[in-house]
Each structure stands twice: as structure tokens, then as C-alpha cells.
Amino acid sequence: MPDLTLHDIPPSLLARVQRLAAARGCSTQAAWMLLVDRGLGSVETPGDLDADHARVLAEATIALKNLRSDPGFALIGRSPVPPPPPPNPPDQSISPDWSSPR
Numbered sequence: 001m002p003d004l005t006l007h008d009i010p011p012s013l014l015a016r017v018q019r020l021a022a023a024r025g026c027s028t029q030a031a032w033m034l035l036v037d038r039g040l041g042s043v044e045t046p047g048d049l050d051a052d053h054a055r056v057l058a059e060a061t062i063a064l065k066n067l068r069s070d071p072g073f074a075l076i077g078r079s080p081v082p083p084p085p086p087p088n089p090p091d092q093s094i095s096p097d098w099s100s101p102r
Contacts, residue, residue, distance in 0.1 A: 006032075 021031035049057065 017031050017035065018028055020035070021028045024031065024034075026034075
């Protein structure tokens with residue numbers, strides 16, 4: 001793999017990368033590679049995909065659109081309000097004093 005040298009890195013950016021490396025338990029170089037890889041992935045658009053990846057993405061999108069609607073899953077968060085609880089049942093506890101009602 002070719003070497004890459006970065007010049008004039010702001011100290012605050014270097015400190016952030018070093019903290020990331022420490023948190024992930026990897027070297028600073030590995031943290032830079034991770035950041036470059038994820039950064040490129042975040043700015044690439046479907047137009048940047050090669051033909052095979054674009055075809056697979058299009059097939060997956062079509063397959064998802066053709067899925068049948070699941071009425072149970074589709075109602076999550078939109079189900080009707082449950083009915084109110086029944087009124088309080090009569091008190092059926094036994095009183096030590098049988099002569100006085102509660």
C-alpha cells in the first residue's frame with residue numbers, strides 16, 4: 001500500500017483522531033484509515049457506484065417495493081386506542097367484623 005503523508009494537521013483534529021484511536025484500541029494510523037474510508041463512503045452517491053453495485057442496489061430496491069404489506073407491522077404506532085378498562089369490580093374482601101359492611 002502506498003504511503004500517505006499529511007501536512008499541517010490542526011492540533012485539535014489530531015487530538016480528536018488520537019482520542020478515537022484510543023477509544024477503539026487501534027493505532028492512530030488505523031484510525032485515519034477508518035476515517036478516510038468512512039468519509040469517502042459518506043460522500044459517494046449511487047451515481048459513483050460501479051455497474052455491478054448499481055445493478056445490485058436497483059434489484060434490492062425493486063425487491064423491497066414488491067414485498068407484501070404486513071398489516072401487523074404496518075400498524076405499529078398507529079393502532080387504535082385500546083378500550084377503557086372495565087369499572088372497578090365490587091369489593092369482595094372479607095372483613096374481620098362480619099356485622100359492618102365496608
